[in-house]
Amino acid sequence: xxxxxxxxxxxxxxxxxxxxxxxxxLAASIRGxxxxxxxxxxxxxxxxxxxxxxxxxxxxxxxxxxSDGVGTKLMVAEVMGRxxxxxxxxxxxxxxxxxxxxxxxxxMLDYIAVGKINNAVFAEVGKGLLEGCKRCRISIPGGxxxxxxxxxRGTGPTEGFDLVxxxxxxxxMERAIFGQHVRPGDAVVGVASSGIHSNGYxxxxxxxxxxxxxxxxxxxxxxxxxxDELLEPTALYVNLAVELFETGPMPHAVCHITGDGYMNLTxxxxxxxxxxxxxxxxPAVFRVLAERGRLSAAExxxxxxxxxxxCIIVPPTDAAAVIACAGRHGFAARELGRVTAExxxxxxxxxxxxxTKAKGSFRAH
Amino acid sequence: xxxxxxxxxxxxxxxxxxxxxxxxxLAASIRGxxxxxxxxxxxxxxxxxxxxxxxxxxxxxxxxxxSDGVGTKLMVAEVMGRxxxxxxxxxxxxxxxxxxxxxxxxxMLDYIAVGKINNAVFAEVGKGLLEGCKRCRISIPGGxxxxxxxxxRGTGPTEGFDLVxxxxxxxxMERAIFGQHVRPGDAVVGVASSGIHSNGYxxxxxxxxxxxxxxxxxxxxxxxxxxDELLEPTALYVNLAVELFETGPMPHAVCHITGDGYMNLTxxxxxxxxxxxxxxxxPAVFRVLAERGRLSAAExxxxxxxxxxxCIIVPPTDAAAVIACAGRHGFAARELGRVTAExxxxxxxxxxxxxTKAKGSFRAH
Numbered sequence: 147x148x149x150x151x152x153x154x155x156x157x158x159x160x161x162x163x164x165x166x167x168x169x170x171x172l173a174a175s176i177r178g179x180x181x182x183x184x185x186x187x188x189x190x191x192x193x194x195x196x197x198x199x200x201x202x203x204x205x206x207x208x209x210x211x212x213s214d215g216v217g218t219k220l221m222v223a224e225v226m227g228r229x230x231x232x233x234x235x236x237x238x239x240x241x242x243x244x245x246x247x248x249x250x251x252x253x254m255l256d257y258i259a260v261g262k263i264n265n266a267v268f269a270e271v272g273k274g275l276l277e278g279c280k281r282c283r284i285s286i287p288g289g290x291x292x293x294x295x296x297x298x299r300g301t302g303p304t305e306g307f308d309l310v311x312x313x314x315x316x317x318x319m320e321r322a323i324f325g326q327h328v329r330p331g332d333a334v335v336g337v338a339s340s341g342i343h344s345n346g347y348x349x350x351x352x353x354x355x356x357x358x359x360x361x362x363x364x365x366x367x368x369x370x371x372x373x374d375e376l377l378e379p380t381a382l383y384v385n386l387a388v389e390l391f392e393t394g395p396m397p398h399a400v401c402h403i404t405g406d407g408y409m410n411l412t413x414x415x416x417x418x419x420x421x422x423x424x425x426x427x428x429p430a431v432f433r434v435l436a437e438r439g440r441l442s443a444a445e446x447x448x449x450x451x452x453x454x455x456x457c458i459i460v461p462p463t464d465a466a467a468v469i470a471c472a473g474r475h476g477f478a479a480r481e482l483g484r485v486t487a488e489x490x491x492x493x494x495x496x497x498x499x500x501x502t503k504a505k506g507s508f509r510a511h
Numbered sequence: 512x513x514x515x516x517x518x519x520x521x522x523x524x525x526x527x528x529x530x531x532x533x534x535x536x537l538a539a540s541i542r543g544x545x546x547x548x549x550x551x552x553x554x555x556x557x558x559x560x561x562x563x564x565x566x567x568x569x570x571x572x573x574x575x576x577x578s579d580g581v582g583t584k585l586m587v588a589e590v591m592g593r594x595x596x597x598x599x600x601x602x603x604x605x606x607x608x609x610x611x612x613x614x615x616x617x618x619m620l621d622y623i624a625v626g627k628i629n630n631a632v633f634a635e636v637g638k639g640l641l642e643g644c645k646r647c648r649i650s651i652p653g654g655x656x657x658x659x660x661x662x663x664r665g666t667g668p669t670e671g672f673d674l675v676x677x678x679x680x681x682x683x684m685e686r687a688i689f690g691q692h693v694r695p696g697d698a699v700v701g702v703a704s705s706g707i708h709s710n711g712y713x714x715x716x717x718x719x720x721x722x723x724x725x726x727x728x729x730x731x732x733x734x735x736x737x738x739d740e741l742l743e744p745t746a747l748y749v750n751l752a753v754e755l756f757e758t759g760p761m762p763h764a765v766c767h768i769t770g771d772g773y774m775n776l777t778x779x780x781x782x783x784x785x786x787x788x789x790x791x792x793x794p795a796v797f798r799v800l801a802e803r804g805r806l807s808a809a810e811x812x813x814x815x816x817x818x819x820x821x822c823i824i825v826p827p828t829d830a831a832a833v834i835a836c837a838g839r840h841g842f843a844a845r846e847l848g849r850v851t852a853e854x855x856x857x858x859x860x861x862x863x864x865x866x867t868k869a870k871g872s873f874r875a876h
Binding site: 164165167168169171172174175176178179180182183186187188189190192194198199201203205207209211212213214215217218220221250252253255256257258259263264265268269271272273275276279280283284285286287288289290291292293294296297298299300306307308310312314316348 | 530536537539540548552553554557559563564574577578579580583585617618620621622624628630634636637638649650651655663664665671675679713
């Protein structure tokens with residue numbers, strides 16, 4: 147069942163199993179680099195696979211590092227001719243990963259690849275990057291622009307376009323969180339997303355806009371065009387998270403809900419599971435996507451955030467304070483469920499789903 | 512004259528003037544992010560445009576950050592089916608930029624974009640990344656793999672390929688060098704390159720291998736195939752530089768000779784010029800490239816390293832010590848010339864060239 151759904155995504159050209167295998171292959175080499183900083187400043191304190199890693203700078207100071215791109219959401223921008231918000235996505239996807247290890251983001255470097263230089267496009271991209279930086283008070287101290295038309299495909303004015311970021315953040319070493327303190331009984335607070343964010347676009351585009359002209363079609367369920375809905379910028383959770391880090395309650399884990407949907411929760415180091423029984427009503431974009439694509443709930447919760455972009459895990463007595471803090475930063479939040487003792491198991495009873503870390507996927511009951 | 516040569520490169524699809532203009536457009540937005548860290552930890556201490564920037568982490572500690580990709584050298588790897596050295600290039604292009612501000616590199620994050628996952632290719636790329644890390648003792652604590660076939664073009668097994676790095680390094684704040692201490696009379700020590708490194712490949716490929724089969728042709732002047740010559744990995748100058756930083760003589764500037772050739776020297780903050788009158792014999796790859804492409808000396812010295820991959824600027828009394836240190840790390844080095852008081856002017860009398868920062872290009876005398 148769930149296998150069939152992954153095959154659905156496989157048919158879009160994004161093979162998630164192959165990707166996991168390639169990560170494994172590359173990881174085998176990269177793991178060999180970890181010991182190279184032994185006894186020197188800057189050694190990574192964890193392996194690969196969490197949202198961000200932390201380098202030990204000495205003197206109790208940690209440096210969090212993470213890298214992420216905007217992916218094929220860029221193709222929506224290209225079709226719509228609107229490049230002023232993808233910079234926000236680039237910032238958000240990176241800084242939302244950094245807060246997952248307890249870091250305060252300080253800077254992001256951008257990589258932009260184009261076939262052809264177009265100043266108007268660069269000006270619009272710059273607007274979004276600046277807006278994203280303002281929202282979370284980071285700088286862009288450098289970056290790289292590559293003119294590599296022979297390597298890119300694209301129909302827009304830049305004849306191909308890629309936008310990727312690498313972000314750094316700081317934290318006291320003792321604040322580094324990888325979910326190692328999560329305990330059964332902890333509350334999972336879900337913070338609202340702004341839409342699809344920047345994952346699952348190969349599938350979403352295939353389903354919602356099989357023809358280029360579909361992007362410009364008004365969709366009553368969205369109250370705007372499909373293209374505008376798909377371009378909605380990713381929410382930035384930095385200010386909320388940094389307030390929690392600085393004034394408490396300090397989370398046991400912060401989980402950015404990205405490309406693996408709710409399987410992301412199983413990244414936490416503690417040997418726990420999750421019962422998520424209080425999802426909000428499914429936002430229109432996910433409802434329409436599931437209907438038109440005949441996508442099962444299993445696939446939807448494995449690929450998309452389903453209305454919750456960040457999960458903050460705290461002792462149950464702290465849940466109300468986290469929800470209040472989210473509210474002060476303009477986010478709807480709710481207790482989404484609880485941590486269980488069933489290692490690696492994620493249950494979503496409202497939608498009849500359960501899935502395990504080992505399988506990396508949900509199946510219907 | 513020099514304009515005509517830039518037009519030559521323009522015809523390859525790489526428009527260096529347009530690129531400069533786009534950097535300027537983007538920079539206008541990005542500059543606005545610099546003040547966002549004011550009064551907080553992690554503020555950048557310089558603008559854009561030097562090899563790397565430095566963030567002030569407080570307590571006298573600086574974090575150097577830089578980003579660079581391998582560019583269309585990747586297309587040579589694709590044609591040759593040899594992916595085991597491009598990882599070295601990715602590491603080298605980034606860490607060689609970090610040492611230019613006085614930093615010791617500690618880590619690099621990689622971004623790999625492919626159309627199709629291919630484990631064999633990832634294993635080979637991993638080999639090169641590991642080898643590069645070993646040579647300069649850094650880790651790869653994270654990274655990103657993107658499957659974005661619709662955005663890429665390529666004929667190899669991954670159906671498109673991009674490889675980009677973002678590196679971080681540490682330094683005591685008082686060691687941060689942007690060429691502000693360079694003085695007329697200083698010696699410019701040139702350290703040997705290993706070949707073209709990773710810049711100017713769009714032009715080099717067009718000239719040396721207009722047809723795909725040309726890469727496999729044995730070239731007597733190189734003693735190997737054109738493809739093998741073009742895949743020669745970029746030299747890594749980290750160990751040499753870090754020894755100088757730690758035990759002296761401390762350089763006044765370290766300049767990585769990248770895409771702008773010897774115009775790179777004019778990036779130093781001091782108001783100086785350069786007389787470079789002691790170039791080594793031009794290595795075969797540059798000689799053949801200039802001949803076959805009918806490229807003028809002006810264009811060659813504006814795009815390529817011409818046998819010198821790094822310039823280290825020191826008081827003249829320290830030149831011998833730097834040359835000896837380079838020798839201990841396996842690099843031929845020589846006094847390439849001297850710093851002058853003529854602001855922004857670079858003279859290469861052996862090749863009849865002079866050029867200014869303002870024009871960004873050389874002209875023949």
